[in-house]
Amino acid sequence: MQLSKAILTSVKKDLAVSVPAEAQLELPEKVLQFGTGVLLRGLPDYFIDKANKQNIFNGRVVVVKSTNTGGADAFDTQDGLYTICVRGIEEGREVNEYIVNSAISRVLAARGQWEQILDVARSPELEVVISNTTEMGIVMSSDLVTDAPPASFPGKLLAVLYERFKTFNGAAERGLVIIPTELIIDNGRQLKEIIIRLAEQNGLESEFISWIHNANHFCSSLVDRIVPGKLAGNDLEQTREWLGYRDDLMIMSEVFRLWAIEAADPKVQQVLSFARVDSGVVIAPDIERFRELKLRLLNGTHTLSCGLAYLAGFETVKEAMANPAFEAFVARLSKDELATAVVSSQITYEEACKFADSVLERFKNPFLDHKWLSISFAYTSKMLTRDIPLIEDFYKEERKGPTAIALGFAAYLLFMKSRKEGDQYVGTANGKAYTLNDDKAGILSQKWAEHPETDKLVDAVLADTTLWNEDLTLVPGFAEAVKQQLRFLTGSGAQAALQNITKE
Template sequence: MRQLDKKLLRDDVNQEVVYETQDNLPEKIIQFGEGNFLRGFVDWMIQEMNKQGLFNGKVVAIQPTPHGKVVPKLNAQDSLYTLTLRGVLNGQVVDNSEIISSISRGINPYSDWMEVLKVAESTDIEFVFSNTTEAGLTYLKEDYTGLSAPLSFPGKLAGFLYHRYKSLGEMEAPGLTIIPCELVENNGDVLKDLVLKYANDWTYPNSFINWVEEKNRFCNTLVDRIVTGYPRGNEKEFQQMLGYEDVLMTVGEPYHLFAIEADKTVAAKLPFTAAGLNVKWGDVKPLRDMKVRLLNGPHTMMFAASYLSGVDTVLDAMEDPDLRKFVEKGLYEELLPYVSMDSEEKSSFADSVIERFLNPYTKHYLPDIGMNAVYKFKSRLVPSLKEYAVHQNKLPEAITFSLAALMVYYKSTTKEGDFLVGKRNDSIYTIRDNQETISLFENVWEAFKQNEMTIQELVTTVLTAEELWGMNLAEIPDLNETISLHVEEILTLGMEESVRKLVNVKQKSK
């Protein structure tokens, strides 16, 4: 079967795919990240605007990490890929596939940083989008000479902006609108602070700092769409349906929401709403709090307990009676009450989350949700854990169990490259996180294996690691003892039986 590229589209005139080539459009966006989410969300939105003649611009996609694998595949396919949206939206079944052509090219900054800096010199570039995961919006002390790419995303952006400032006339250089999509509260403000920190580290002049603050906009945002990526296990079905092979085909749900804090000038230059897209301009905090706590929170809460119980996807977990009780208990009893929003609106959203988790078309793999899980737990579940403990004068059972499950999930058998490898029955899985987190869990579980540390000492070490959680979690009353008991039980009974015991005891106590 032939591979997706421009030649395929020219040759196969009978192919039943909606496709519009826009090779001559200028590159208006530089995008740090080229993963499934951005390709199934932002780049799809750019495509929608381009199809209607509303934006008329393309995206330059930058590989965010040294071990990324998407850019070579993207360039081999002439920057084309297929997006399939499947599910139920407004009561209607949606099952659509489309070739996305909004990306012009991909660049690996670690081998071609000078090409990235050339993009900075273009006056056509107006916008920066990013999704480098929550862990990408963090500070990493590093040097920068201008000759090779910084490792961190904020460092790359600082170097990119400084090159633009110097090459286009310093204070006269046109600024950019920067729209991060990482699920971090006040992500635009956080990114701006990090860029300025690097500017100070690298002794950039005060005039550059003034230019960043006066000529560039950093927008806080909220994004919402479940994008599961490549349909592993169903490749042949999709190839038969599409009539070609696409190593970057991406699957997602039809639901989408993009909230952006920006003025009318930005909204006019990015006419998302005119294209019929669900984009809201204004204060994102209420929507963000609801979405992060009630959608992302349950995702992080469920992934380790479900995966180590023997299931692979969110749908698998929701079709297991005990795991579904576990998820619904956490969502409705422990997370929902502490979201500050209209009761009817947040209850409706919680119900929609369960419907989205039950989407039969979506294969949302649990290990993918578990990437950078410690930071996700910190941002998505720790606030609810603390509020529940204060208001109820006891600990939330599902959230605390999920933290114990996370710790067991991070128990590795070996290490491959930068990541750990765990084992579930006869299968293995990759534990992906930042090096600080990887090192901590590698060390504590090895110490436990060598009888140099008890479970309670292991749990204490993890909970008191303020660099992971932003606080000493062991200061929360009874948390250390509760997590230790859960971890011991999981190691003794297994995850599946431990979940069953947790939800059935709760049922009997009602």
């Protein structure tokens, strides 16, 4: 049988599947969401559904999709219901949860159902707008507010806001809380600036522009949750058999969840009442510390680990974390070294270590197949933005003996050793060739060709200001530490280097 409202009473509740009550299927539409992607369904819609089941937020989501598929799709067939399989490790225990999510009331296509979307804009029950339209979605355009529909997401949002302004005669209490989740720093501020410019470009009245400023809350936000999407192959078939129904919208997500929303106005706290049901939703006047923790301790650890992991023969993150020496390396790298460097007036060492612990659990998730080669994409630029600032802070104090940071950087250098084959740069590890997806691969390949002796290679790369915007040989002790680790890597191999560093 197919998941729908009609079969909810037949779902095996004894299997600990969370199923919505009938009343939750009739809640008012409080949220307009631009985007049908798995990240939105696995994070904001997850929180909203959780709150609804506790009778707190009591509102559902109207989803806007940019294309019109024509005819009924899975959302229509399944009455907006879908299953989230939450899998991973949390506080040392394995989590395997199944949730029938009823947050979505309906899905409307911008092309073909634009008037229905404007009807939502006219609704007094609407309170929140959420978006995830990729980084290219928040861009300036030449859209007209009268287009049906405007082409860009900001154009559509402007039309929604203008319709609401006209419907309620500019009433301040009818403003909305608008939360973009696109991966852009200050995404709320940037979206608001574009909306204002578009309104001026359309020649809309100054009263409307004042209403945008004064009645609406554009909140920058940061999202962090791995939502791979559909289950694959045998896993999908086994899960369907276990659940007892077919779900064409079923998705999987990791346990970790974070939605940090930047807002100081108490009204935002009041409107976003779903934040009360899960510590993964954080509403704060400044969310920079959450961005810093994610960038340095999650992304930065990934970057300083991926070359070493691949050279050691590990294809995926979970495979590497099953190796005790590699797990010990990641723990030392994230907690003993990067966490000390990320401490600031906003972040304590204890808070950094707590986040690093969550990173270790995420890395160990047995349900995710995150490939190291995928993580190595744009390796050099990631190293520059995520890790170089921490490396400088870490080495400000005189460091003696080998460090995990130095080993991670040395492994990056060895991983980037390559030869040119056609338009590609190809490296070799453990008898297997791999292609470098890095716009600086040519520079690193040339450095290796010019400096086959490892110590000279390290100096040449670290001193290249075109790579790092500064001369890293001036960072006290760093060059010597990298040289030591690169000599060990080339002489004894990555597995031996792992064993060596974790003995220290």
